Amino acid sequence: MLVTILLILQTVAAVGLILVGSLVEAYGYGLSLGTRWPYHENIFGLAAKGDPEAWHRIIATTLGVNAVILAILAHDTNTFSGLALIAATAILGAATLNVLAGKAPAFLHGFHGLLAYATFLSYLSELQPGAPSVWSMMDGLVPLHALLLMIFLGGMVTGQRGYQKAIGAFVVPRSTGQWVFAIHFLVWLLLVLTLAYYVQSYSLALVLVLVQAAVGLMLYQSVNANPAKPGILAVFHQGMAMLILLSIFFGWRVTVPFLG
Numbered sequence: 001m002l003v004t005i006l007l008i009l010q011t012v013a014a015v016g017l018i019l020v021g022s023l024v025e026a027y028g029y030g031l032s033l034g035t036r037w038p039y040h041e042n043i044f045g046l047a048a049k050g051d052p053e054a055w056h057r058i059i060a061t062t063l064g065v066n067a068v069i070l071a072i073l074a075h076d077t078n079t080f081s082g083l084a085l086i087a088a089t090a091i092l093g094a095a096t097l098n099v100l101a102g103k104a105p106a107f108l109h110g111f112h113g114l115l116a117y118a119t120f121l122s123y124l125s126e127l128q129p130g131a132p133s134v135w136s137m138m139d140g141l142v143p144l145h146a147l148l149l150m151i152f153l154g155g156m157v158t159g160q161r162g163y164q165k166a167i168g169a170f171v172v173p174r175s176t177g178q179w180v181f182a183i184h185f186l187v188w189l190l191l192v193l194t195l196a197y198y199v200q201s202y203s204l205a206l207v208l209v210l211v212q213a214a215v216g217l218m219l220y221q222s223v224n225a226n227p228a229k230p231g232i233l234a235v236f237h238q239g240m241a242m243l244i245l246l247s248i249f250f251g252w253r254v255t256v257p258f259l260g
Contacts, residue, residue, distance in 0.1 A: 002073070003070065003073050003074050004074070004127075006066055006069060006070055007070065007074075007123055007126055007127050009066065010066050010067065010070060010082070010123045011105065011124055011127060012086060013059055013062060013063050013066070014063060014116070014119055014120035014123060015120060015242060016059055016114060016187075017056065017059045017060055017063060017156055018113075018116050018117070018120065018238060018242065019235060019239060019242070019249065020052050020055050020056045021031060021056055021086075021113075021232050021238075022051040022235045022237070022238035023115070023234075023235055024052045024053050024056055024165070025158060025230070025234045026229070026230060026231055026232055026234035026235050027045050027052070027229050027231070028191040028228045029051060029052050029053040030097070030100045031051065031097065031100055031101060031127055031178045031241065032046070032051055032053045032054075033046065033051070033053050033057070034097075034182070035094070035097040035098055035103075037057070037093050037094035037097060037100055039057070043057060043058065044058075057093075057184070059092060060086075060089070060093065063086055063119075064086050064087070064090060067074045067079070067082050067086045068083060069141065070082065070083075070123075071083045074126070076126075076131065077133045077134070077135070078122050078123065078125050078126035078131060078133065078134050079092060079123075079126060081122045081133075081134055081135070082119055082122035082123050082126070082134075085115050085119040085122060086119050086231070087117040089112060089116055089119060092108055092111055092112040092115060093112065095103040095108040095109075095112070096108060096109050096112045096159070099159040100159070105155045105159075106156045106157055106159030106160040106176075106180070107123075107159070108157035108159065109156060109158055109159025110151075110153060110154075110155035111128040111152065111161060112155060113151055113152065113154065113155035114148060114151055114152045114155065117151055117245065118134070118138075120245075121134050121137065121245075122155070123133040124249065125137050137249070141195060141248055141249065142198065143191065143194045143195050143198060143205065143248050144245070144249070146187060146190045146191040146194050146249050147191055147241075147245060147248060149166065149187050149190075149240075149243060150184065150187045150188055150191055151241060152258075153180065153183055153184040153187055154184055154237075154241070155182050156184070157177070157180050157181050157184055160176060160177040160180050161177050161223070161227060164227055165177065165227050165230055166223060166224040166225075166227045167181050167220060167223055167224060168224065169224065186210075188209070188213065188216070191209055192206070192209055195209060200253075201251050201253070202248055202251065202252075202253070203253045203254050203255075204247045204252040204254040205244055205247040205248045205252070207242045207254060208240060208243055208247055209244055211240065212237070212241070212244065215236055215237050215240055216237060218224065218233050219233040219234060219236075219237045222234075225254050226232070
């Protein structure tokens with residue numbers, strides 16, 4: 001019973017960490033605590049004032065402590081994987097701050113986001129009947145491959161522009177940031193085609209991915225209008241990605257006329 005409660009708390013906290021991270025991006029708090037990770041001498045004071053970066057680090061620490069407890073109590077593939085993934089995500093947390101400060105390559109920001117989602121999947125898998133291995137789940141859910149690649153590239157888009165650079169309007173990409181954004185879009189198309197092929201199993205995911213395109217386009221405009229603080233659309237965009245992941249994981253379906 002205790003393990004189940006801790007797993008539920010861990011899964012919810014993992015989602016919270018991702019969404020709070022998007023809130024950090026939305027309002028330009030990425031470097032509000034500087035590049036020192038994970039702590040700041042006034043972290044709890046800043047958290048009390050509503051600094052999402054402070055909350056991001058506090059939640060990450062809580063996840064780490066709970067991951068150790070779960071690994072000791074459950075000691076199986078998913079909890080050990082979750083612990084390893086949290087440790088890797090924490091290490092890349094420091095790297096991500098340096099990406100935003102222009103001192104590290106953008107792909108580290110992408111890996112940071114990818115590992116955060118993989119951590120969530122580890123504990124979500126552990127909650128399923130029979131606790132199937134997260135690695136077998138990820139291997140068997142084909143559309144998840146394209147989604148995780150898209151998440152990685154989305155993190156790279158953020159990392160490439162930092163918090164002060166617009167992507168810029170373009171037809172043919174001319175900057176590195178525009179090339180990353182263009183590839184991100186191509187992977188979205190790959191995900192659409194993959195979900196369309198498996199539409200009988202993932203109809204809701206396909207609908208959400210199509211809606212995500214509109215949210216992504218609005219976020220692109222918002223980033224170009226205000227690169228430092230693109231606003232709440234960044235949170236909606238991340239929330240949609242989480243819903244798409246859940247709809248693929250659980251195979252949620254919805255009856256839509258044009259999907260048959």
